[in-house]
Structures are given as C-alpha cells and as structure tokens.
Amino acid sequence: MFSNCRTTLEADRATGEAAIRAVLEQQARDWNAGSIETFMRGYAQSETTRFASGGNVRLGWQAVLGRYQQTYGDQAAMGKLTFSDIDITVLSAEAALAFGRWHLKRDKDEPSGLFTLLFRKTADGWRIVHDHTSAAEKN
Numbered sequence: 001m002f003s004n005c006r007t008t009l010e011a012d013r014a015t016g017e018a019a020i021r022a023v024l025e026q027q028a029r030d031w032n033a034g035s036i037e038t039f040m041r042g043y044a045q046s047e048t049t050r051f052a053s054g055g056n057v058r059l060g061w062q063a064v065l066g067r068y069q070q071t072y073g074d075q076a077a078m079g080k081l082t083f084s085d086i087d088i089t090v091l092s093a094e095a096a097l098a099f100g101r102w103h104l105k106r107d108k109d110e111p112s113g114l115f116t117l118l119f120r121k122t123a124d125g126w127r128i129v130h131d132h133t134s135a136a137e138k139n
Contacts, residue, residue: 016088051067096118097118111138
C-alpha cells in the first residue's frame with residue numbers, strides 16, 4: 001500500500017519538475033524572441049504575484065510586467081537569455097521551488113545572477129507566484 005503512494009508521489013514530482021522546466025524553457029524562447037508579454041505567461045496572472053530584486057518588491061502581475069518593460073525596453077536591452085544550474089524541488093502536488101542562474105548576452109555586457117522561484121500549480125498549469133532574482137556583482 002505505501003509503495004503505491006510513494007510511486008504516485010515520485011511520478012507527481014517527476015511530472016511537476018518536467019512541467020516547470022518546460023515553463024522556464026518557454027520563457028527563455030519567448031525572451032529571446034523579444035516578447036516580454038509572452039515571457040510573462042510563465043507568471044501567475046494574479047494581484048499577489050511577487051517579484052523581488054535589488055531591495056525592491058513589485059506586487060501584482062501587471063507591476064511585474066511593467067518592471068520588465070521599463071528595464072528591458074528593446075531587443076538590445078533584452079539580449080539573449082539563458083538559464084543554467086536549475087534545481088527544482090517539488091514540495092507538494094501544487095507547489096515547487098526552482099533555483100538557478102540567469103545570464104544575458106548583450107552587445108555591450110553580459111549581466112548574470114541567481115533566481116529563486118516559487119511555482120504554484122494553477123488552472124493554467126505551473127506558474128511563478130514569487131520571484132526573487134539577484135544580479136551578480138560586476139567584476
């Protein structure tokens with residue numbers, strides 16, 4: 001009896017992890033296509049979606065979108081995004097934590113840093129509800 005529960009839990013975790021990786025991969029493709037609006041599909045479209053970085057917090061999907069649009073106003077500012085060292089921990093059937101590195105390759109610089117994302121399983125699939133992103137210090 002317990003082995004069946006464990007097998008189901010392991011399958012749920014594997015399915016959740018694969019779905020979250022797919023969200024992140026799609027976000028990178030959308031970003032690299034120059035579409036912040038499409039990139040934002042990875043976030044829960046909610047007033048409680050939170051983005052924290054550099055001592056600032058944006059609350060609400062629209063505020064997060066506005067931050068991205070203000071910070072990355074054109075394709076040159078967006079550059080080419082890659083994610084690496086992604087580590088996903090499925091906490092339950094409806095929550096997961098993702099940690100990793102981000103890197104932008106642009107003509108004049110290559111900023112990078114770390115992110116920690118809290119994902120929730122919503123009616124639209126796995127979506128980011130909390131994003132804490134930091135930038136590495138420039139050398």
